[in-house]
Amino acid sequence: MTQRGEDYAIEAVARPSLSSELVERMREMILEGELEAGKKVPERRLTELFGVSRTPLREAIKILAHEGYVALVPNRGAVVAEDDEAEIDELFPILAALEGLAGELAALRADEAMIGEITERTDALRRSFESRDRLVYFETNQAIHDGLLEASGNRSLIRQHGLIARRIFRARYQANLSEIRWREAIEEHEAMSAALKRRDPEGLGRTMRAHLMNKLRSIREGREAKRKGSEARTAASAGEFA
Template sequence: MDASIAITNRSLHDQVVSRVRDLIIEGTLEPGSRIDEAHLIEELGVSRTPFREALRTLAAEGLVIVRPSKGSIVRKLTPEDVFSMLEVLGHLEKLAGELVCARASDEDIQSLVDLHERMMACYRLRDRMPYYKLNQEFHSRLASLSGNGTLQEVQSNIQARLKRIRYIGNQQPESWAGAVADHEDMVAALKKRDGQRLGEAMSSHLRKTWERVKDSI
């Protein structure tokens, strides 16, 4: 880490959360490791209060475990944790795909297509973190456009806990290319409002995600 991660004045809490989250996603803060608060506070250029508030937010997302008087640690998921979450997420996003094709407006569908195109632009540049964040936004927006609040809530909760896992799914060039091909299939179905095809593409994508990450957990 270096001075380039220092915090500027834009929405202090959100920025601290975002920067520490990125450090967890990228693996700079390793799963199971103790978070060196003093060092990070100095690196980020913030005081203790906003930093600890950020840790509480990340704990609510399932990325950090806050231990009173013992310091915070980065949550480490077991392979069983990851498999079970991806299994449920696959079914949720299958349903989301079916519902979006039935319920979303043409403008909403186009917004997902536009997001996909921005992802592809990042992929062509091999710009991994921006691609990853747009990918997260795509899946979140798809759940939102399903029109089912319960689905959206559960999907958001699981997706938050899998942030690091989803990031390492694109670690190898062939894995990333496979994920991109999956998204091309999703968007082709989305454009035709083929809910069954989109649902199957979403479900298949999550099954393949497990294959891409299982040896890295």
């Protein structure tokens, strides 16, 4: 079969539970860098690794493509999506504005059950931070943000947020890779939970906007450090042949 994006129209529907499991495992591999950005998804290796046929694997790839984790490229097949630095810089302030508004609405509209759920998730977030489990932290973090969006009760806001959030998924994960930023992030989440319990719309909205913009700052710092490291290695390599 030729490797084109349209090849991913699956003839047979894979079992939802199996496809969902594959999506989760492949998403983790992408976030952790096991599947590298810009590289083809190694279908044969993954079928052997997971012990599945190509049908459920390709169904999972379709889902990941819809979520923005994978791109279906004509004549190349499935490729792990690359981050667009300019787009990330443009989208984070928009996401921050949307989440800030969601926070303001959630503080006014959340019922006690919703507030209790956010409190419990924030406690779980602290535990995952203390155990240094980044994947569990990231998943719990996403659940907190999703819960606050849900508590806003604004369907249009949630829909627009989803369109943007999935385009910067990896950047959000990588933003907490430094120990300093990770510690800052957990403190910000605890401040968000406290503002929600106080039903403080201004405080929650402000904290959520700052939280997102601090993520962007961390991403930019990481980019700069990576560039400097690359330049230093290039200079050292050139020096060896001088």
